[in-house]
Every structure is written in C-alpha cells, then in structure tokens.
Amino acid sequence: MEQALALVLSVALGVALAASSGLRAFLPLFAAGLAGRWGWVPLHEAFTWLAETPALVALGVAVVVESAADKVPALDHALDVAAAPVRTAAGWLVCAAMLAQLPTWASALCAVVAGGGAALSIHATKSLVRLGSSAATAGAANPLVSLAEDAACLAATVLSLLLSVVAVVVALLAGCWVVYAARRLLRLRRARAAPAA
Numbered sequence: 619m620e621q622a623l624a625l626v627l628s629v630a631l632g633v634a635l636a637a638s639s640g641l642r643a644f645l646p647l648f649a650a651g652l653a654g655r656w657g658w659v660p661l662h663e664a665f666t667w668l669a670e671t672p673a674l675v676a677l678g679v680a681v682v683v684e685s686a687a688d689k690v691p692a693l694d695h696a697l698d699v700a701a702a703p704v705r706t707a708a709g710w711l712v713c714a715a716m717l718a719q720l721p722t723w724a725s726a727l728c729a730v731v732a733g734g735g736a737a738l739s740i741h742a743t744k745s746l747v748r749l750g751s752s753a754a755t756a757g758a759a760n761p762l763v764s765l766a767e768d769a770a771c772l773a774a775t776v777l778s779l780l781l782s783v784v785a786v787v788v789a790l791l792a793g794c795w796v797v798y799a800a801r802r803l804l805r806l807r808r809a810r811a812a813p814a815a
Contacts, residue, residue, distance in 0.1 A: 625719050627782050629728065630789040631659065632716035634778040636709035636733035637792035640740025641771040643701060643708040644680035649775045650712050651677060658779060664722050665715035688764045691752075698745045702738070709737020736792040739799045 635646040651668035654661035667673050684701075688694050710726075713733025717725035744767060751763045778785035 621719065627785065628659075628716050628719060629732070630782070631778055631785040632713035632729065632789075633732050633736050633792055634785040634788035635716065635775060636713040636729070637736040637740050637788060637795075638771045638774045638778070639705050639709040639712055639733075640737040640742075641705075641744055641767045641774075642681070642684060643705045644677050644684055645771050646712045646775045647708055647715075648674065648677040648681050649779060650715055653779050654715070659716065660718040661715050662718045662720070662722070662725050664725075665711070668715055685764075685768055688767070689761045691758075691760050694748065694760055694764065698741075698748060702741055702745075705741045706734050706738045710734040732793075735796045736789075739796045740792065742799065743795070 635650060638646040647668065650659070650661070651670075651674050653659045654666065654669035655674070661668060668677075684697075687697055710729045710733045713736075714725045714729035717728060720728065748760065748763060751759045774784075774788050778788055
C-alpha cells in the first residue's frame, strides 16, 4: 500500500512539474535538480545527473535567460514558437526524473504521455493567451503577462515539491486540461473536415 501511494504521489509530482514546464521549460528542471541534490525527492537513476553541479549551473543560467528573453515583446513570440518542442521535452524529462520507482522504460513511457502532454497543452494555452494580450495591447502588456507566468510557474513548482497535496491538485488540473484541449482539437478537426466532405 505504501509503495502504491508513493508511486501515485511521484506520478502526480512528475505531471505537476511537467505542467509547470509548459510555462517555463527550465525552472521546473532546475528545481527538481536542487530537490534531488538536497534529498527532498528521489530522482530516477537515469536522471541523477540533474542534481550534479554542471547541470544545475547550466539550468540556472537557462532559467535566467528564458525568463529575461520572454520579457522582450518582439522576442517573446519567436521564443513561444521555438519553445514548443523544448517545453514538451522538458515536461517529459522532469516527469521521468520523478518516477524513481519505475523501470526506465516505464518511466519514459509514462512521462512521454502524461508529462509531454501536460507541458504541451499548458504551453499551447499560454501561447494563445499571449497572442490575445498582443492583439489587445499591441504587446505592451506582454511583460506583465510574462511576470504572471513566472510567478505561476514558480509557485506551482515549489509548492508541488514541498506539498504532495498541491502536486496532486496541479496534476489533476493539468490532466483535466489535457483532456479538454484534446476534445476541443478533435471537434475543430471534425468541423473543418465536414465542409470538405
């Protein structure tokens, strides 16, 4: 029973951190590496390198660069386009790193589906919000939106690492959002295919 609960909580933490990766690719990875180094969470044996000094330094620099670049109105849209695969991969990676109880193949499979899906759907939503902000304010509000995204990512990441219940709630919300987004996408595809038929 204890092992099953530990597995559920590690999956929830992995999905919660992956969802946070949809906002900022490197902050959840950096936080997971620090948490692994300090012994707060066990990292999967294939991902213990996240807790090593070179990885932490590189991820720390990446956090600062990503956050700073996202505040530049002309650069933020290009960053959003380029970041879709990066944030999806970061979601997969951080989710897999949290699944220490599973064999490597199982953690990778779970992370690709749950972690990658959560990161991609959150990133897509973030990009739509940013487009709306750009259209409504000619990009003037984008730095404020970016700060709100920083705060949301930081809060979800840190609270998920510190409190299991927050990780479970964030993971459930991300899962519901993935299902909702997938259903909307299927409806849009059917609606576009209908006139052609």
